[in-house]
């Protein structure tokens with residue numbers, strides 16, 4: 712665990728982050744090896760608690776097992792009701808970046824919500840890893856509001872969190888444009904329904920990290936899928952004045 716791995720994520724941009732959510736859980740080591748051979752630089756792990764979202768995925772033992780088989784940064788998306796309670800166990804297991812949802816932090820009023828978000832960000836930072844804040848498409852943008860400046864990454868969900876294989880919601884594109892215009896340096900990640908047909912538009916909107924699940928793991932050749940996605944992503948023009956896109960990055 713270290714913020715050095717966060718720099719690996721920053722330097723990888725623009726980058727496709729495969730989600731393991733729908734891979735072969737009976738052969739996780741093999742899946743990671745296939746993804747690494749296909750050029751993956753960062754893995755995205757979807758942790759679901761069956762409470763914040765109506766689905767269960769996996770917890771610390773799987774993160775720890777993956778950590779033993781790869782040096783790649785582990786970008787952990789916490790779709791759980793109490794991210795603070797699980798932050799240290801996740802970091803101990805090997806997470807390098809922890810993203811939690813604004814929806815999980817709602818208090819009785821705006822002041823309490825703000826306090827919860829600030830507390831969660833502070834506690835994760837103190838663990839020495841990167842911090843991300845996620846927002847679902849159905850959540851008003853004002854809930855993300857003043858918190859973007861506190862975090863390393865904003866995860867703009869393009870489906871409601873909970874399941875892979877859902878339909879892309881284009882409201883995410885407008886959201887990314889707004890965030891990018893206001894925060895040129897923050898990492899912006901998109902997640903849900905990303906395919907070769909929409910990844911270029913996400914890039915054009917200002918996104919620099921693209922989580923892809925089924926469009927990779929449904930394919931027999933992960934390398935072919937990632938090459939197609941990369942080409943489509945890089946075909947989306949970079950908006951002027953945005954971060955994470957030196958010529959070196961564009962060649963990835």
Ligand SMILES: O=C(CO)[C@H](O)[C@H](O)COP(=O)(O)O
Pocket residue numbers: 730732757788790870871872873874875876877902903904905922923924925926
């Ligand atoms: O966070 C998620 C679901 O909550 C997944 O990362 C996401 O849905 C990826 O799968 P797909 O690309 O198939 O939509």
